[in-house]
Amino acid sequence: MARTLRITAPDDWHLHLRDGSLLAAAVGHSAARFRRALVMPNLVPPVTTAGRAAEYRNEILACLPPGSGFDPVMTLYLTDNTTTAMVAEAAGAPHVAGFKLYPAGATTHSDNGVTSIHRVMPALEAMADKGLVLQVHGEVTDDHVDVFDREAVFIDQVLAPLCRELPELRVILEHVTTSDGIGFVQSGGDNIAGTLTAHHLLYCRNDLFRSGIRPHYYCLPVLKRRRHQESLLGAATSGNPSFFLGTDSAPHLRGQKESACGCAGIFTAHAALELYAEIFDGMNALDRLEGFASHFGADFYRVPRNTDEVILEEFAWEVPASYPVPGQPGGDPALSEFVPLRAGETVGWRIRRTDVGDSGEAAVD
16 A cells, blocks of 8 residues: 655745746646745846735736635845835735845846845845845855855855844745755754755756756756765754755746756756655655645744645656646747656655546645
């Protein structure tokens, strides 16, 4: 008989949904697995105000399947021009949880990001006062710093000094990829946390170059050495409430990934919870998945834990080779589909419901 696991319905505290046709194609995958998700603001143009966040949230809700209980939680794009008045407005908005710090040029659509932490100190001081959360993409963008070292250098030069200067600021180091990041979170107080992605837990940089360059394994921060991956696995399955689930799932059209200058981002929302179950099972830590996926993030964001449940079942199913993007030009796969992680391969767990078939692709009851 297949093993099953019943857990409190989980949340995704780092998610990219894009907009337009990509939003419509991607959001159902997350809604099928998570009750809440923190939606990233790096659109073009970026989501910088509470008013625009409310509009974007309504766009997301309009794309949800009928009867969905999915709740998008919003964060705003921190820029050099973010004012204390904008922070105060965000603090009064019911669906805004904080601000996202992208160092300018660090990743997809980060051109409007912060050029110097000193330029945004008034906004950060106001955030600390209001209890808003700063979500951090923790990499320096100096071309002289090796791409594999940029998280560690950012922590040393930017994040650790910031946390010493503003010890009351609530900070999440998102998509932690190194043992340096793990150590920073572990040494912090209750106001410091870190999210961990499925792909950084599953893979190391060898996988990016296995038998050639694998564009669908390319993300930022980039996959790191095996020893860093092992550090992430230990933290995720430790039961430490400072670490919790954030997929960083990010859809791109096939042509945007498979090109001379491919975009960074891995789409995992189609099997996100199932992949985490596979990871925790491999670490003999299935009993700790619920805290990581369903409890710790809600506690850090000071929102109630979900009250309904999800049942996971050990069952191997094959991931489709791609997913269509409605509304895009037909006929050319580069323009009309995106490729999920593990395309054409199997995932070892599925979300169970009574009418699920052998595909494993079922909505949560």
